[in-house]
Amino acid sequence: MPSQREIRRRIGSARNIKQITRAMQFVAASKLRRAQESTLAARPYREKLDEVIADLAAVLSGSDHPLLASRDLAGSHSRLIVILTSDRGLAGALNTNVVRYASREIIDHPGELKVATVGRKGRDAMRRIGLPIAAHFEGFGDRPSFADTLPLARLVTDDFVAGTYDRVDVVYSRFISTLTQQPVLEQLLPVVPSEDTHGIPGNQFLFEPNPGEFLRALLPRYVATRLFQAVLEAKASEESSRMVAMKNATENAEELIDDLTLSYNKVRQANITREMVEIASGAQAR
């Protein structure tokens, strides 16, 4: 049986932990609110670009823009996977899930492959696995702006156009709700237009100044937008995952404190009883 003092010390440290995890839980909750708002606010832009690309699908398929070039994937091809994780830990299973998801994809499709990591956790994991890291970005802070993610977008588009990679994917955790985040893989390059749903064939559109120049501006922008959206989703996932993890930790600490308090009282009671027995037997012996 541990001594009274020992138990008291452990209660104290459990209390300290509880205070910290609770503070982290509230911080994550307020950051989550912001991250969620900006994720939702950014969705329309991406959807509009999606629509434009879908509308122009007919024109796109006839175009030989380098970002559309679907190269022969049967032969030797090289691939880049962009992995979005967080810089800081204590976010539950979030980073583990993303890394595991990416690893499975890598194992299932062996071949020449590099990764680009965003967030320290992803980089550390890839280093441990021993995959070549083509580029690394520290996370984009609490409020990622579109401009923050542009360098990453430019890097992948430039490398794709230069022929360094034949395909670029991004793996991140999609924010579904506070309790659910889903790791997903999206193909970033080459650009694949989605189905046209508006019924105006692309070839009926007038282009200003001309189709070539329009696509030259639109496609890199589209890639950057999808990356930005992924970064926002990953951010919202991180904060919600951290919030839930810290809530659990706080509850566990509370439970631990209750258990320890109970055994503290037991030990104290046992000590009192023992002392009384000692006094009583001492008095009898006289």
Place this chain on the structure above:
Amino acid sequence: MPLHLEIVTPERMAYSDDVDMVLVPGIEGEMGILPHHTPLVSLLGLGELKIRKGGQEESFAIVGGFLQVRPDKVVVMAETASLASEIDLERAQEARREAQRALESGFHEGVDLASARAAMQQALLHIRVAERHRREGPRSRG
């Protein structure tokens, strides 16, 4: 038939409403768009976007991006879009001074000239749009 106008930027939805007419700063000059316009996609320049609706006029300072026009709908995907009445004139002037400093020091300190120039253009646009808005107030047309 009303013309539905949406203005979106990477960070938010800036405007969504039915309007009578919209004047857009296209890359090759200003375009006036009324309902039943031919389907069109265009690059956007930098300038003032004017919305006419029920005799009222509103304006946005628009920087770059894309425009898609369908007969009943106009979608403006701009890099930034600021409503004239919400532009902070003092901040725009501060941004202009900052850009000015960057441009002047750029040649020996290796400042990114292209982005300084873009910042300058944007600041000048914001000042122009905000000053016009201040002068004329929310305009109504007869």
